[in-house]
Amino acid sequence: MVYRRTHQVVKRLAARRSAILAAARETAAEGGMAAVQIAPVAVRANVAAGTVYRYFPSKAELISELIAEVSRDELAAIRRAADAAPGPSSALAAAVTTVAVHTLSQRRLAWGILAEPVDVDVSASRLASRREIAGEMAARIDAAVRAGHLPAQDTALAATALLGALHEALVGPLAPDNLDDPAKLRDAVQTVTLLALRAVGVMDARARGLVVQQTLLPTTKALVGA
């Protein structure tokens, strides 16, 4: 064999694969999942349509990887924020705020990842990703329950409901569409976080305190632009 995969070639191939994924991500961020079609993505990645199929066996696979990637990022952010908090309640508040902020900062992409039309082949992947995030939230709720800060409850269902509330309020079809103003954006995050904390049983006064704490954190402030 006169041809061999040089290190250089391997790198180029990997770069191309990343470029295609990145192109898909950008496309989704601009036009939602529906806009993620092979031809436009290929153009954006400076590649021919056929080439995409040398890297991903099908469009479904491409989108699945995209979803997995974005979800991985979000999950990491949630864990980072929660782990840095001083106690279980604080950690839960941090997790909720992180989801809210992340979701808001890339609304279109979030909408595509969370709820937009995809065919069945993709929904399995999407489901897995969401379950992971829901599981993380459930664990945080559980910790607060065990610490005696919250009443006993079905944490899995609570986590699911919380995520539903956050998503619907912030990116769903009913979400207010004037969230470009940083102040309103911050208000929305606070309001929704407050709702979420109260939902799982945090007393109103304490919940308000946690929300304020979150808002004072540098990371949150930076992301919300407050």
Add this chain to the structure above:
Amino acid sequence: MVYRRTHQVVKRLAARRSAILAAARETAAEGGMAAVQIAPVAVRANVAAGTVYRYFPSKAELISELIAEVSRDELAAIRRAADAAPGPSSALAAAVTTVAVHTLSQRRLAWGILAEPVDVDVSASRLASRREIAGEMAARIDAAVRAGHLPAQDTALAATALLGALHEALVGPLAPDNLDDPAKLRDAVQTVTLLALRAVGVMDARARGLVVQQTLLPTTKALVGA
């Protein structure tokens, strides 16, 4: 003109229109919105594909009407339940429970109506319907706030979040899939209702009381099969 629309003919036409809509509804209830294609619906309605277009200018219009119809039913049920309640908090609890029960009793249809992939032409109609229901919920929350039972809050956002929580927990992709058992179903309704009430600021103890009250109502009992 030798041909005129007899009363009989008018009735037949109306019946056919209803049949098509009903066929669409059944199809959606079985296979989600994606299954609502002209050909299958036509077959189900005992009609040729072309005939559908004599009653609906496009598929989008057909689906829009379907969504409007289902939403109208739900809105009416919510109002009925809430109006029958003795006070604002009770009314809110009734509204929440009604949404939960209705949603659960036709999960697949609800999923299609609420969240499934549809093209843009339809989303306007869907949006309008959801706004109506969200508006009703917001009004109920507002009434409770004015009565001094709840803290002041952004009622529109709260209503949105509540609906998101209910839908995600009960029909969303993360919803538990073992809700066929009536007992579990009732538990799920209670849990989610409790979460929702606490989210808007009902104190834990009082919320639990309201949930129990709802469960004792004949309508709820019948629907939940308790």
Add this chain to the structure above:
DNA sequence: GCAAGGACTGAACAACTATTCAGGGTGAAT
């Protein structure tokens, strides 16, 4: 019965896109 106007049919059409593949191009070893 029969003429006229409308309703119904369903095969053909059209538009959109994922996917393929034959042919040209590229990088690596000799």
Add this chain to the structure above:
DNA sequence: ATTCACCCTGAATAGTTGTTCAGTCCTTGC
């Protein structure tokens, strides 16, 4: 320079599904 694998291209293919329309069937009023 040449040859061998492999990679890339993009036009053609194929599958899906909403929509149309020329022909057929019904209903009505005479």
